[in-house]
Amino acid sequence: MKILARNRKIFYTNYEMVFYALDGDRKFVFPCNDYGELDSDSMTVEEMQFFEDCISKNVGVSDPVVEETSKSFIASAIGVCDVCINQVVIDSARNMCSGCGSEYDYHGHSLDRLPLVS
Numbered sequence: 001m002k003i004l005a006r007n008r009k010i011f012y013t014n015y016e017m018v019f020y021a022l023d024g025d026r027k028f029v030f031p032c033n034d035y036g037e038l039d040s041d042s043m044t045v046e047e048m049q050f051f052e053d054c055i056s057k058n059v060g061v062s063d064p065v066v067e068e069t070s071k072s073f074i075a076s077a078i079g080v081c082d083v084c085i086n087q088v089v090i091d092s093a094r095n096m097c098s099g100c101g102s103e104y105d106y107h108g109h110s111l112d113r114l115p116l117v118s
């Protein structure tokens, strides 16, 4: 199998609009971009209503602040099937090609010639 991409760590920055409750240590968090613009597309109707309550100060909260956190995740390796040239995500000990059913191990080596263990 030819490996197109190895496992790799992807870093990104997450932004949230945060309102702190004036009467305690609770906080209310809403998705936004680095300019503090609300990401309303990812919010439910109920979340949007609560955001409106926060921004109009109907609930006891501070002015909003934009908080930034660094995050990361592991992107799986991707290989090309030797049999049918479909792309195969390599993220476990057995990875099956959706095109032909060939199987590959975590390193992209074919498992198809190994005897079945019963």
Ligand SMILES: [Zn+2]
Residues within 6 Å of the ligand: 081, 082, 083, 084, 085, 086, 097, 098, 099, 100, 101, 102
């Ligand atoms: Zn295949």
